[in-house]
Amino acid sequence: MELTLNEKRLLVALGPVGSADAATLADLMDTRREAVVQYANLAGERGLVDVEKHVSRRYTLTGEGRGYAGKGLPERQVLESFENEIPMRDLQAHPLAKIAIGWMRKKGWVVVRNGVVQKTGNAAPGPDEAAFARASENGAITDGEGVADLLRRGLVQEEEAVTYTVSITPGGRELLAGGLDLQEEVGTLTRDQILSGAWKDLPLRRYDVGKLPKRAYPGKTHPYQRLLDEMRRVLLDMGFTEIAGGIVQSSFWNFDALFQPQDHPAREMQDTFFLGERWPLPAGYERVRDMHEYGGETSSTGWGGTWNAAKAEQCVLRTHTTSLSIQYLAEHPKPPVKAFCIGRVYRREATDPTHLAEFEQLEGVVMDDEVNFRHLLGFLKEFYRKMGFEKVRFRPGYFPYTEPSVEPEVYVDGLGWVELGGAGIFRQEVTAPFGIEHPVLAWGLGISRVAMLRLGLRDLRHLYRSDVEWIRDTPTYGRRR
Numbered sequence: 511m512e513l514t515l516n517e518k519r520l521l522v523a524l525g526p527v528g529s530a531d532a533a534t535l536a537d538l539m540d541t542r543r544e545a546v547v548q549y550a551n552l553a554g555e556r557g558l559v560d561v562e563k564h565v566s567r568r569y570t571l572t573g574e575g576r577g578y579a580g581k582g583l584p585e586r587q588v589l590e591s592f593e594n595e596i597p598m599r600d601l602q603a604h605p606l607a608k609i610a611i612g613w614m615r616k617k618g619w620v621v622v623r624n625g626v627v628q629k630t631g632n633a634a635p636g637p638d639e640a641a642f643a644r645a646s647e648n649g650a651i652t653d654g655e656g657v658a659d660l661l662r663r664g665l666v667q668e669e670e671a672v673t674y675t676v677s678i679t680p681g682g683r684e685l686l687a688g689g690l691d692l693q694e695e696v697g698t699l700t701r702d703q704i705l706s707g708a709w710k711d712l713p714l715r716r717y718d719v720g721k722l723p724k725r726a727y728p729g730k731t732h733p734y735q736r737l738l739d740e741m742r743r744v745l746l747d748m749g750f751t752e753i754a755g756g757i758v759q760s761s762f763w764n765f766d767a768l769f770q771p772q773d774h775p776a777r778e779m780q781d782t783f784f785l786g787e788r789w790p791l792p793a794g795y796e797r798v799r800d801m802h803e804y805g806g807e808t809s810s811t812g813w814g815g816t817w818n819a820a821k822a823e824q825c826v827l828r829t830h831t832t833s834l835s836i837q838y839l840a841e842h843p844k845p846p847v848k849a850f851c852i853g854r855v856y857r858r859e860a861t862d863p864t865h866l867a868e869f870e871q872l873e874g875v876v877m878d879d880e881v882n883f884r885h886l887l888g889f890l891k892e893f894y895r896k897m898g899f900e901k902v903r904f905r906p907g908y909f910p911y912t913e914p915s916v917e918p919e920v921y922v923d924g925l926g927w928v929e930l931g932g933a934g935i936f937r938q939e940v941t942a943p944f945g946i947e948h949p950v951l952a953w954g955l956g957i958s959r960v961a962m963l964r965l966g967l968r969d970l971r972h973l974y975r976s977d978v979e980w981i982r983d984t985p986t987y988g989r990r991r
């Protein structure tokens with residue numbers, strides 16, 4: 511490709527000197543330093559110049575440092591403010607006392623006896639003071655003894671200065687010797703030039719369209735958060751109300767209200783995070799108790815045995831968001847209800863690429879006059895389709911609170927069928943104690959898995975890491991339909 515005019519001008523400027531830093535060249539060429547670096551990089555790719563980057567560090571006074579400039583470090587100023595000794599209480603009146611006293615003692619300049627500060631007679635300036643004096647005088651210093659101390663105290667700050675040296679190569683010399691056509695190039699065309707066809711004869715500036723621009727990294731939402739927002743949008747668009755609730759729940763709401771027997775294995779210590787706290791049982795809890803013990807007023811026989819109120823009062827980190835669904839239903843026992851919740855849940859699991867002790871669930875309930883199992887399957891299919899999963903199937907499942915119960919699965923290329931949660935119709939053992947008389951469709955979906963699949967991750971843990979590279983490289987896809 512042909513040289514740009516700017517590269518040619520760079521070679522012409524470099525010819526007599528051979529090598530110069532970018533700032534000098536910018537003066538010579540009457541342009542900005544950044545522009546010179548850009549031209550030099552272009553010419554460098556063609557082997558016409560060499561570009562060398564130097565990074566140097568220097569240390570300049572901070573605002574606080576400037577405040578002491580010329581007067582000395584606080585400990586020196588305070589030390590010089592009294593003769594041989596002074597009562598601590600008087601010394602504390604000095605405006606710099608707070609900073610200075612510690613340093614004076616640390617440096618062995620003073621000792622404190624019976625509330626009196628006494629000079630030790632030993633107060634030679636250390637390398638930090640010498641460095642500070644140099645910085646005060648010159649405004650900046652290069653690295654050296656004592657600088658690290660000043661840096662730690664926030665009296666100086668590090669600054670990086672980047673300079674570039676550009677040198678012409680033999681290839682560049684040869685080209686220059688052959689003579690360069692320095693005709694101005696045209697970077698923009700006027701309407702007239704286009705209409706008259708004059709553009710065909712103009713020396714047009716050339717662009718390398720194959721070249722990638724410098725990447726910009728504007729702030730952006732975390733890919734996982736974006737997916738959660740997308741799911742929320744899907745549910746809101748389907749007419750659902752969003753609900754939320756605390757992470758800490760009583761066992762009553764997390765288990766008992768859902769007809770989970772008190773000796774159910776999920777209620778063991780190794781599956782659930784139990785907390786020391788207890789919550790009082792809600793009014794009307796007796797109906798839940800009766801349901802567990804003998805089926806209450808329904809045809810159910812319950813689980814039998816004696817229901818233990820103390821066990822129900824014990825708090826847990828919610829193991830599923832179904833604990834929120836049932837509370838919402840208890841407060842809204844009359845149809846229609848369409849509610850969902852996106853929330854984090856906690857289980858005592860050994861952590862591995864597909865299991866975490868905390869993850870998100872998307873939970874929902876639909877209650878209405880005539881809703882049935884087919885509506886549930888239809889809803890789940892539609893939700894997954896909107897999330898980009900076309901192939902969905904249902905396997906029979908079991909949950910103590912639903913009958914029938916299913917486990918939805920989606921098909922993912924390369925992985926096969928992946929289980930993504932549970933769903934079903936609440937049993938009368940769950941609904942009756944709260945006076946709910948209509949069918950309730952319910953589901954709880956593990957959405958970290960969905961996100962993992964959508965984002966093409968192999969490890970669930972990645973979602974919760976602040977891996978800046980990954981966040982930068984993950985494109986912000988448009989919404990899927």
Ligand SMILES: N[C@@H](Cc1ccccc1)C(=O)O
Binds near residue numbers: 831909932934953
């Ligand atoms: N709570 C179940 C999911 C579920 C919710 C609602 C009904 C049925 C199943 C789980 O965490 O796996």
